[in-house]
Amino acid sequence: MEQIRFLLGTIFILAGLFVFGIATLGLFRFRYVLNRVHVAAKCDSLASLLVCVGLMFYAGNLGSILKLLLVVILIWLSNPVASHLVCKIEVETNKEIEKECEVER
Amino acid sequence: MSGLSEEGKKDVKKFTDWVNANSEEIPPEIVYPPKHDDHHGHGHEHKEIVIPHEETLREKMAKREHIDENFQEEWQNVMQKANDDPSSPERWYRLASSIGGALIVLVLLITVANLPRFGSPDAPAMNEVARRYLESGLQETGAxxxxxxxxxxxxxxxxxxxxxxxxxxxxxxxxxxxxxxxxxxxxxxxxxxxxxxxxxxxxxxxxxxxxxxxxxxxxxxxxxxxxxxxxxxxxxxxxxxxxxxxxxxxxxxxxxxxxxxxxxxxxxxxxxxxxxxxxxxxxxxxxxxxxxxxxxxxxxxxxxxxxxxxxxxxxxxxxxxxxxxxxxxxxxxxxx
Known part of the structure; x- marks a missing residue:
């Protein structure tokens, strides 16, 4: 039972690290703000969820699991909004936004 | 929604109304009363009430850029004066500040060179004060x-x-x-x-x-x-x-x-x-x-x-x- 628990936790954490790696790669490879925000927002949300689930398997007791759940909720509330605001500022202030993408006015 | 009491429903209604009132739509410019072309030659018979729409961020930035340009021009004039006039206090100030900065850097480098090795037992940080804090801190402060x-x-x-x-x-x-x-x-x-x-x-x-x-x-x-x-x-x-x-x-x-x-x-x-x-x-x-x-x-x-x-x-x-x-x-x- 213990071994299965640790195996599951390790699998989840490794998957999270893989997604974090993709996010970092995308953050450095993409040139434009909106592409980079897209990578940072989506991959970070998924990866932090995976890592936290892995840590829940490791932790075992209920108190730690609930605390990790709170961390996930906080990240899922704040990360999309922060990314949304960065995109909004870019669309509102970039004078040549039409060159990069189509914008609904 | 169905599980809420009457007061709870009222609160939810109040909140959604408030969110709708503060939503991201920018109100258009409203001119009242509306203009008529046939009134054109008769002078000003009625006053126009113009309700301006809320400024967008881009318009604000345009105004700001204008102010920044004026400030930059003034600053460049000051610096130009300092460069032209050899006896101006600006020059002495620059000389004194660079000498002072170099002296501070020198003092800091000498101090760093004379520091004891990290973690060595002779270091002043390893004296009895730190030991006392750790050993009897709980008894004396209660924290x-x-x-x-x-x-x-x-x-x-x-x-x-x-x-x-x-x-x-x-x-x-x-x-x-x-x-x-x-x-x-x-x-x-x-x-x-x-x-x-x-x-x-x-x-x-x-x-x-x-x-x-x-x-x-x-x-x-x-x-x-x-x-x-x-x-x-x-x-x-x-x-x-x-x-x-x-x-x-x-x-x-x-x-x-x-x-x-x-x-x-x-x-x-x-x-x-x-x-x-x-x-x-x-x-x-x-x-x-x-x-x-x-x-x-x-x-x-x-x-x-x-x-x-x-x-x-x-x-x-x-x-x-x-x-x-x-x-x-x-x-x-x-x-x-």
């Missing part, structure tokens, strides 16, 4: 968190200095900004900046409305639990201040002033410092003269323990939170 015992009991005077530095920074900014307001035409400034009405983004408003109480609650928890767990006045106060700044950023000046404004901040900071000084003066005077101060240390580990550390933490937290918030709002609010 489980030895850092809190150190900064708010053994070295409380040092912490008072840190809080006064924050207070002084705020007071200095208030003085400087009042001067700026006197020199410039206030209406010009308000035409550019206006009264900050909050962010035009629905998701940010909803999420901050949900999380804001929890941020403040967490900050208060860290301040009150300072003598039991890592944290204390400085970190908890920073969290509370950041929460207030977030509230101001998202909901605007008018809503934020319902909680706190700069004037309240000034009073709270002065009050916090005064309470700190009064409590610590009592404790130092009684301790130095060998009088029993009658401050119970309490049972180590419970919330009411650690003697004066608990109230002092609250004072520091109030001062830090007010500093963070007032340094932000002094630069955004013009009415204060």
């Amino acid at each position: 489980v968190n030895s850092v809190a015992g150190m900064i708010l009991d053994y070295r409380a005077f040092d912490t008072l200095g840190e809080s006064v530095v924050l207070f002084t920074a705020t007071v200095t900014v208030i003085f400087l900004l009042q001067q700026k307001e006197r020199n410039h035409n206030k209406e010009d400034i308000e035409a550019v900046d206006g009264n900050y009405k909050g962010i035009r983004s629905l998701p940010a408003k909803v999420i901050v409305a949900i999380t804001f109480p929890f941020i403040i609650l967490y900050g208060i928890y860290i301040v009150l639990n300072g003598h039991l767990s890592p944290g204390g006045g400085f970190s908890g106060g920073a969290i509370i201040g950041a929460g207030l700044v977030l509230n101001h950023l998202v909901f605007g000046q008018e809503f934020s002033e319902k909680f706190i404004n700069v004037n309240k901040c000034k009073k709270l900071m002065a009050g916090g410092l005064f309470v700190y000084i009064a409590l610590k003066t009592y404790s130092i005077l009684t301790g130095a003269n060998g009088i029993n101060s009658h401050i119970p240390l309490g049972k180590a580990g419970s919330i009411f323990s650690g003697g004066l550390i608990f109230p002092l933490n609250i004072c520091v937290g109030v001062v830090v939170a007010c500093t963070v918030f007032s340094l932000y709002s002094l630069f955004t609010d013009w009415s204060s």
Whole structure:
């Protein structure tokens, strides 16, 4: 039972690290703000969820699991909004936004 | 929705109405009464009432760029004068400042070269003071968190200095900004900046409305639990201040002033410092003269323990939170 628990936790954490790696790669490879925000927002949300689930398997007791759940909720509330605001500022202030993408006015 | 009582439904309705009223749509320019082409030659018979639409960010930036250009021109003129005139004080100031900077760098490099090796037993950091803090800190201060015992009991005077530095920074900014307001035409400034009405983004408003109480609650928890767990006045106060700044950023000046404004901040900071000084003066005077101060240390580990550390933490937290918030709002609010 213990071994299965640790195996599951390790699998989840490794998957999270893989997604974090993709996010970092995308953050450095993409040139434009909106592409980079897209990578940072989506991959970070998924990866932090995976890592936290892995840590829940490791932790075992209920108190730690609930605390990790709170961390996930906080990240899922704040990360999309922060990314949304960065995109909004870019669309509102970039004078040549039409060159990069189509914008609904 | 179906499980809610009548009052709950009313509250939900109120909230959705409020969100709709503050949504991101920009009202169009309305001209009343509407223009008619056939009235063109008859002069002005009626006055037009123009309701301007809210300024977009891009228009604001255009105005700002204009102001920045004027400032840059003035600055370039000053620098040009300094370059042309060999006896101007600007030149001497530049020479003196570069020599002074080089001297400071030299002194710092010599000091670093003479430092003892990291972790060596002869280092001044390894003397008996640190050992005493760790060995008998719990007995003498009653605080489980030895850092809190150190900064708010053994070295409380040092912490008072840190809080006064924050207070002084705020007071200095208030003085400087009042001067700026006197020199410039206030209406010009308000035409550019206006009264900050909050962010035009629905998701940010909803999420901050949900999380804001929890941020403040967490900050208060860290301040009150300072003598039991890592944290204390400085970190908890920073969290509370950041929460207030977030509230101001998202909901605007008018809503934020319902909680706190700069004037309240000034009073709270002065009050916090005064309470700190009064409590610590009592404790130092009684301790130095060998009088029993009658401050119970309490049972180590419970919330009411650690003697004066608990109230002092609250004072520091109030001062830090007010500093963070007032340094932000002094630069955004013009009415204060």
